[in-house]
Amino acid sequence: MRDNLAAETDLGSDMDALFLRSLQSYVSEIFGAGRWHAVCRHAGLTVDSFEPMLRYERGTADRIALVAAEVLGRPVEAIWEDVGIHLVTNPEREGIRRLLRFGGVTFADFLYSLEELPGRARLAMPDLDLPDVTLDEVGEDRFDLHCQSYLRATQRVLIGLLTAMADDYGALCLIEPKADDCTSILVLDRRHATARRFDLALPKV
Numbered sequence: 001m002r003d004n005l006a007a008e009t010d011l012g013s014d015m016d017a018l019f020l021r022s023l024q025s026y027v028s029e030i031f032g033a034g035r036w037h038a039v040c041r042h043a044g045l046t047v048d049s050f051e052p053m054l055r056y057e058r059g060t061a062d063r064i065a066l067v068a069a070e071v072l073g074r075p076v077e078a079i080w081e082d083v084g085i086h087l088v089t090n091p092e093r094e095g096i097r098r099l100l101r102f103g104g105v106t107f108a109d110f111l112y113s114l115e116e117l118p119g120r121a122r123l124a125m126p127d128l129d130l131p132d133v134t135l136d137e138v139g140e141d142r143f144d145l146h147c148q149s150y151l152r153a154t155q156r157v158l159i160g161l162l163t164a165m166a167d168d169y170g171a172l173c174l175i176e177p178k179a180d181d182c183t184s185i186l187v188l189d190r191r192h193a194t195a196r197r198f199d200l201a202l203p204k205v
Helices: 014-031 035-043 060-072 076-089 093-101 109-125 154-167
Strands: 008-013 133-139 140-149 174-176 184-188
Touching: 008 184, 014 060, 014 076, 014 154, 035 060, 060 154, 076 093, 076 154, 093 109, 093 154, 109 133, 109 140, 109 154, 109 184, 133 154, 140 154, 154 174, 154 184
Parallel strands: none
Antiparallel strands: 133 140, 140 184, 174 184
């Protein structure tokens, strides 16, 4: 058995907590609770659930994801990208999609708004410490997105989020990881498909 990788600590990271919870939700909902329990067993965990409001040792999310990759037989990069897609497309987490769609009417508007995303997220969770994001327009419909993070997962989760949001806006994009925490975004067609409906007002219950 491996050492317990999920110890809560007052000096830990809330980023790890958010990513761990997102990974747990993705594996449980897509592959079934049994596969998630298998991940926990293989990791030697004493818990099988992560809480987003707690703090865990820095880097725990990356380590647990490597175990998940072994259990699921998939590359860890693909798992994290799917986690990012799942965060946007899961109807039970419509609040995340709404937070992102408030960035603008078009996909380009959304990209420019990403620099404001950490601040907007803190309005909902004041203690959340998201890494800073910077966007450079390097050519017509070409962008470089920079996001430095101690977690290797961050870039791949961002790629998944960007992919899902491009579909949400109806844009056709080529999104690729580059070195130094940089992600390349090439917008091939801004109106490739019909965008998903989005209303500023929440639907009435």
